[in-house]
Amino acid sequence: MPIDEAQVRHVARLARLAVPDSDLARFAAELGAILEHVARLQELDVRDVPPTAAALGRPGVARDDEPSAGLTASEALAGAPASAAGMFQVPRVVEG
């Protein structure tokens, strides 16, 4: 299942990963090999196996609607590279 360098560039951009042009060919080959490996699963006969998306999650698990205290603002912001006025500070984003 080969993928080309344009696909690698596209996926990297969506994932906000900076992939140097010099690495594109290598990633294309490696990702292609992974997809090829996974694609082998399609050879299995699964007609009698119900589809599932989660290996662990049981259906119908839920909790009561009871709030409880989480972190304080200073705890929440402790790991942030920058903060101001109780907010996570990020480069300017303009909506629209």
Added chain:
Amino acid sequence: MGGVGAPAETARRWQTVIGLEVHVELATRSKMFCRCSTAFGAPPNTQVCPVCLALPGSLPVPNRRAIELALRAALALRCEIDPDCRWDRKNYHYPDLPKGYQITQYARPLGRGGELTFAGAGGASRTVRIRRLHMEEDTGKSTHEGMPGGATGVDLNRAGVPLIEIVSEPDLRGPEDARLYLQALRLLLLYAGVSDVRMEEGSLRCDANVSLRPAGSSELGALVEIKNMNSFRSVQRALEYEEGRQAAALDAGERIARETRHWDERRGITFPSRSKEEAHDYRYFPEPDLGAVGLAPAFIEDTRRSLPELPADRQARYEALGLPGYDAGVLVADPALAAYFDRMLRAGAAAREGAALLSVELLGRLNAAGIGVDSPECRVHPEQLAALQGLIASGSISGKIAKDVLDEMLATGSDPSVVVQRKGLQQISDQGAIGEAARAAIAANPQSVADYRAGKKQAADFLVGQVMKATRGKANPGLVREAIARELG
């Protein structure tokens, strides 16, 4: 309403097609996948935890109440329920989305194929089909206020608040219908107890898809998505502007670009958003951290049975009692008012007269005083207002005196019969007493009698007025009129 507004000729040439995507915050106390509070207006980042901050190793656990409220909404909209509905991840990067994905429902939404019937433009009944209703989590909020050097600040209190998204089919044919649909949807969700649906606090949010097509065509034109409409009025204004903009462009032979546009409330225009098409490559896939929602049939049926009477049914019930559609609509539009009216009915009030007494007399006074009908400051209980209506109906007091009685009831909280007794306001229906008063008025006003005899029939009205004045408004006006006519012979 402002906006460009398509000229009549253009309006005939193009048909407007609108679908709405509505997001509603569910009325839960805690978030969708963690126990943080959902209370509105707390200081930034004080309602957060490792789950909604997306700290490594944290896992989501769904809120049962949120699922129940979403189910109530789906049932109220007559959706087909998928008991085996699932969670998916919608992947994109934005500072207000800590995980880098939103947990939502994509392939298997909670509800499909619903409908909402409402009174559209001009009062005509409209039915809009609901394509899907799914659950998801809200994002955080970005702001520039108080941030150094023009940076963006992110508050994650809202991140993870439970939402439903309600997507309509493109069944709306104009901006006014779109606003009326949104208002009907809001009222339905309010009745169903799903949300507080406050547009100004963002617990009800609306995006619109708008396209124009040649009149008579069944194909959809290029779709334009409109965002940032923050009130019912701005929904209609934005859509009116957009309708006019697209019609003018099509009339000029231009093509409409498929794009997202933002509504600018102050300038009254829409403008193209700067976000790129690539941002729409969301790479949805099944959420591996969560199992299927798993709705037991008994739970679905219990929830269906627990729904209260919904606005359309209540409207129909009031109309069946003889209320004009508009009057019924005024009551239904406010759940507290409708509840008050129902208690009046149970206390024996006549529907039409009781509704008028409530929505004109009582509400007029309460609105002037800034008091809600369900507030403890409203000292007139539904049973008391029903009793007042009964006193008018039996002829004990006139409609005019009833207004004074109501003022006194509001001031003191007394029963109307007590007020009437205490103030001596009992209507005078005694034929003898009224005849005496009529003769006195005639004797005191010879000029009016002469005018009447000379053919000025309205002179009788003056004499009736004199009797009402002499009895301080307590005489039965119908009987007074008869007596004056009889005495003038």
